Amino acid sequence: MKHDRPIYFDHAATSWPKPPEVLDGMRRFLEEIGANPGRSGHSMSLDAARMVFETREAVAELFGLDDSAQVVFTANATHAFNIALQGMLQQGSHVITTAMEHNSVIRPLRELESRGVIELDIIPCTNTGTVCLDTLDARFRPNTGLVAVQHGSNVTGCVQPIEKIGALCSRRRIPFLVDAAQTAGCLPIDMKAGHIDLLAFTGHKALLGPTGIGGLCIAGSRLPEPLYFGGTGSASEQEKHPLFMPDRLEAGTPNTVGIAGLQAALEHLRRISLAATVEKEQALRSRLVDGLHAIDGVRVYSGELPVVSFTIDGLTPDDIGYVLDRDYGIMSRVGLHCSPLAHRTLGTAPAGTVRFSMGYSNTMDQVDRAVQAVAEIAERSP
């Protein structure tokens, strides 16, 4: 069977297709501006710098951050975590994180642990993936230097009680780092209400921007040490890297085309409204979850985001994913989703699950066809 129109259910890996405005924004930047921002004094360079500035302001507004100088552009969320974790954690710091985290948080932390820099405490979660506040509260130590928690899961879509966790950290004046890779563009996020000190996001998922652009937003005056050093277009006569924001954490020519795409994506999000996106995605999610629950032999792992994992008794996730693609044109993601800890928490390790993750471009009809496909595959199960 060949499918001229695939059903793209892999938005949690990266969203597709991007809104036409995003492509237009990137093309316009390359055709009409193109110059290096803040490096040369000419008017095209100034226009490029204005575009970067406006995008910083839009990001700050989206996440409720007062000072847009505290928005640092990075390549993706992984890059932002590395800046935050390697730059904030000092010798002997104790770090608390959770058993739902993505490898982009766990691996830099494990690296710092193996270098003997930090003591790492990974707190267990419930078997549906939620952090228990009492468990967290009991783990604080006098040398706790950071708490890192994922806002929304890329495996089950479960959302953590970020404001309550933030309040616990803020009472102890411990910096709170949030992984918003799955939630930025999917849920409202307010750094103040969440007591969030460091927020890492990526542009290419629910924000609908291109790959290669993300960021780290920092509230307050506790700033990471720079992870890398170089040209900034400022303080050029000095051989030492400047320590003011955002230049402190941004060296080298930025990904201007990516930033232009992100700017257009944020405008798109404002135009269609986050509330409308949330409503549409919630409707898709409940239809999918209800449909999957009704199939014999299917186990469903779901939460609040339009990200749903499932398994079929008697079949491996990779076989299911292969048949979904070959026979039904459905793009899913199978296995561990870069989150082996999360799968251990859910009891789905080592094989993992099949994940359907939906976005603005999906329809109810696609959900119904996918549920039908899963039902047919489950029927064939030995």
Next chain:
Amino acid sequence: MKQILVFESTHAVLKAEKWLKANSVPYEILPTPRHISSDCGMAIRLEQTEGVSIPDLLLQSGIKAAMHPQENCCEF
């Protein structure tokens, strides 16, 4: 007389530009004149108004700027 405002970063220049636009203050952005020491390659030139300190007003909005009279600059 014209004044040159210099800033720490490009970000600060553009924040100042946003403030000047919002407050309808005419300005130009130009490369920082060589003899003025500055961290940033871009500067803002504006006409000084009697009794008004733009750097003070910018500072109230959290933007740090240093002001230099233009007398030492060649006028283009």
